[in-house]
Amino acid sequence: xxxxxxxxxxxxxxxxxxxxxxxxxxxxxxxxxxxxxxxxxxxxxxxxxxxxxxxxxxxxxxxxxxxxxxxxxxxxxxxxxxxxxxxxxxxxxxxxxxxxxxxxxxxxxxxxxxxxxxxxxxxxxxxxxxxxxxxxxxxxxxxxxxxxxxxxxxxxxxxxxxxxxxxxxxxxxxxxxxxxxxxxxxxxxxxxxxxxxxxxxxxxxxxxxxxxxxxxxxxxxxxxxxxxxxxxxxxxxxxxxxxxxxxxxxxxxxxxxxxxxxxxxxxxxxxxxxxxxxxxxxxxxxxxxxxxxxxxxxxxxxxxxxxxxxxxxxxxxxxxxxxxxxxxxxxxxxxxxxxxxxxxxxxxxxxxxxxxxxxxxxxxxxxxxxxxxxxxxxxxxxxxxxxxxxxxxxxxxxxxxxxxxxxxxxxxxxxxxxxxxxxxxxxxxxxxxxxxxxxxxxxxxxxxxxxxxxxxxxxxxxxxxxxxxxxxxxxxxxxxxxxxxxxxxxxxxxxxxxxxxxxxxxxxxxxxxxxxxxxxxxxxxxxxxxxxxxxxxxxxxxxxxxxxxxxxxxxxxxxxxxxxxxxxxxxxxxxxxxxxxxxxxxxxxxxxxxxxxxxxxxxxxxxxx
Numbered sequence: 105x106x107x108x109x110x111x112x113x114x115x116x117x118x119x120x121x122x123x124x125x126x127x128x129x130x131x132x133x134x135x136x137x138x139x140x141x142x143x144x145x146x147x148x149x150x151x152x153x154x155x156x157x158x159x160x161x162x163x164x165x166x167x168x169x170x171x172x173x174x175x176x177x178x179x180x181x182x183x184x185x186x187x188x189x190x191x192x193x194x195x196x197x198x199x200x201x202x203x204x205x206x207x208x209x210x211x212x213x214x215x216x217x218x219x220x221x222x223x224x225x226x227x228x229x230x231x232x233x234x235x236x237x238x239x240x241x242x243x244x245x246x247x248x249x250x251x252x253x254x255x256x257x258x259x260x261x262x263x264x265x266x267x268x269x270x271x272x273x274x275x276x277x278x279x280x281x282x283x284x285x286x287x288x289x290x291x292x293x294x295x296x297x298x299x300x301x302x303x304x305x306x307x308x309x310x311x312x313x314x315x316x317x318x319x320x321x322x323x324x325x326x327x328x329x330x331x332x333x334x335x336x337x338x339x340x341x342x343x344x345x346x347x348x349x350x351x352x353x354x355x356x357x358x359x360x361x362x363x364x365x366x367x368x369x370x371x372x373x374x375x376x377x378x379x380x381x382x383x384x385x386x387x388x389x390x391x392x393x394x395x396x397x398x399x400x401x402x403x404x405x406x407x408x409x410x411x412x413x414x415x416x417x418x419x420x421x422x423x424x425x426x427x428x429x430x431x432x433x434x435x436x437x438x439x440x441x442x443x444x445x446x447x448x449x450x451x452x453x454x455x456x457x458x459x460x461x462x463x464x465x466x467x468x469x470x471x472x473x474x475x476x477x478x479x480x481x482x483x484x485x486x487x488x489x490x491x492x493x494x495x496x497x498x499x500x501x502x503x504x505x506x507x508x509x510x511x512x513x514x515x516x517x518x519x520x521x522x523x524x525x526x527x528x529x530x531x532x533x534x535x536x537x538x539x540x541x542x543x544x545x546x547x548x549x550x551x552x553x554x555x556x557x558x559x560x561x562x563x564x565x566x567x568x569x570x571x572x573x574x575x576x577x578x579x580x581x582x583x584x585x586x587x588x589x590x591x592x593x594x595x596x597x598x599x600x601x602x603x604x605x606x607x608x609x610x611x612x613x614x615x616x617x618x619x620x621x622x623x624x625x626x627x628x629x630x631x632x633x634x635x636x637x638x639x640x641x642x643x644x645x646x647x648x649x650x651x652x653x654x655x656x657x658x659x660x661x662x663x664x665x666x667x668x669x670x671x672x673x674x675x676x677x678x679x680x681x682x683x684x685x686x687x688x689x690x691x692x693x694x695x696x697x698x699x700x701x702x703x704x705x706x707x708x709x710x711x712x713x
Contacts, residue, residue, distance in 0.1 A: 129203035203300035216294025273470030273493025318368035333396025379409030384485030409521025429675025431465035462709030481522035594670035625674035644688035
């Protein structure tokens with residue numbers, strides 16, 4: 105059993121998989137499951153017994169939530185696999201530990217992410233299906249099954265390794281990793297857990313802060329239309345001090361309410377509660393649903409951060425003040441567990457490592473990161489760029505998959521104060537002919553506007569790196585290897601003003617619609633890529649290769665220095681944090697060991713002499 109105290113989400117241990125909507129009781133289902141690679145006999149296991157029936161054991165064992173390609177899964181099979189099966193027994197004790205009968209009468213099974221399509225059964229009954237490898241989903245276990253002494257939970261995941269219309273990011277379509285692509289992640293790769301909830305339960309609590317107006321908007325969604333007289337009570341606190349209490353009626357399944365934080369009306373003191381990387385202040389929140397008679401129906405704990413982001417005058421703004429973004433490209437890949445983190449502590453250590461190296465931001469690249477990473481970014485103070493793992497093809501199916509899943513990504517992460525920018529497309533992946541194809545231009549513009557419709561509070565980049573259509577920031581990827589070449593490109597206001605209509609360093613137009621991005625803040629969001637991996641057991645590569653630790657230090661110091669000399673830039677992003685398989689251009693190796701002393705790296709990253 106896991107038990108999480110309400111009203112402690114700002115100081116939680118980071119294990120709960122959904123950190124901004126927490127109930128006290130839940131049951132972690134990670135650990136050993138039965139497992140099978142492929143569809144046995146296509147229609148079922150030998151003898152005609154379908155895996156979904158749970159009658160015949162599966163031949164292998166796997167440690168969930170690690171993908172079967174990884175070492176920590178216990179399988180470690182990196183060959184292409186179309187279909188995988190999982191099975192485990194759920195006991196009455198599991199259901200009780202999840203709060204069945206005490207916390208709620210509905211038992212839910214929740215999945216953080218399953219790549220790419222999932223079907224879930226309980227004792228042979230299909231609970232539901234889900235498409236999309238980066239977003240969470242949940243199914244209700246029917247009462248007649250949830251109340252049994254035990255039942256069998258079965259998951260079938262389908263993940264076609266050759267299908268380039270499905271959003272896949274850095275997962276290779278070839279059998280072996282090549283260039284910048286890595287081993288695939290198949291099936292379950294984020295936590296699975298049980299949680300009992302009331303029949304009328306809180307499904308979402310979304311927070312939006314308005315710093316100038318000293319208000320917070322809370323949007324709640326319930327699992328069904330509530331009975332007449334249902335109300336929601338909200339309490340917001342900081343270090344035990346009540347900041348706001350408000351009640352509002354709920355007539356249907358969704359409602360939004362604006363909450364005024366009276367302490368913030370003191371113009372000389374309001375910055376004390378604002379969230380920044382240097383002062384990551386989080387406010388605790390409790391949201392309670394009550395019926396017409398005042399009886400509590402559901403209760404969750406949450407948290408929020410007061411901050412605003414935007415752009416003006418060629419600068420990125422945090423809390424309405426210019427803020428220089430010192431970011432690093434974060435692949436979120438571990439050699440022993442691939443896209444799944446080895447454990448929750450690894451997520452905290454990753455955020456802390458980024459901060460220790462002197463960065464104030466991370467561009468999570470071609471991956472929708474585990475929400476627990478975002479929790480530690482919220483709590484420790486790290487800006488995060490929310491990026492999507494792209495498909496590689498442009499087709500109607502690719503568009504449908506991208507749009508559907510991106511909407512879920514933004515909805516999942518929009519309440520995290522650390523997430524400050526949305527990146528639906530990177531380097532024209534999935535829209536390779538966007539410079540010439542009006543349909544592909546329409547898609548990037550549509551993704552920009554769709555994102556703004558869901559969340560108008562953050563900057564959106566239509567196509568990070570080059571070939572921008574509509575973007576709030578003008579971002580350039582530049583792997584020039586010497587300071588002498590790099591510095592002049594961004595050194596003067598005139599050079600920056602000429603960028604939108606220019607051909608970029610990668611030979612692509614910086615902007616397809618230069619007028620749409622004129623006067624926008626300019627950031628170099630990929631640069632560096634210097635490899636130094638003398639002890640690597642595999643062939644490695646980088647955009648430049650150092651021949652010693654001293655040469656490595658000189659090269660990265662020159663590149664950082666070149667961009668810091670360009671006073672008009674609004675931010676930078678170094679490629680990359682860690683060595684990842686053959687792409688060994690990290691500041692630390694794959695095991696997170698720094699290649700130079702941390703103090704030296706920090707001085708370079710911060711532009712100190």
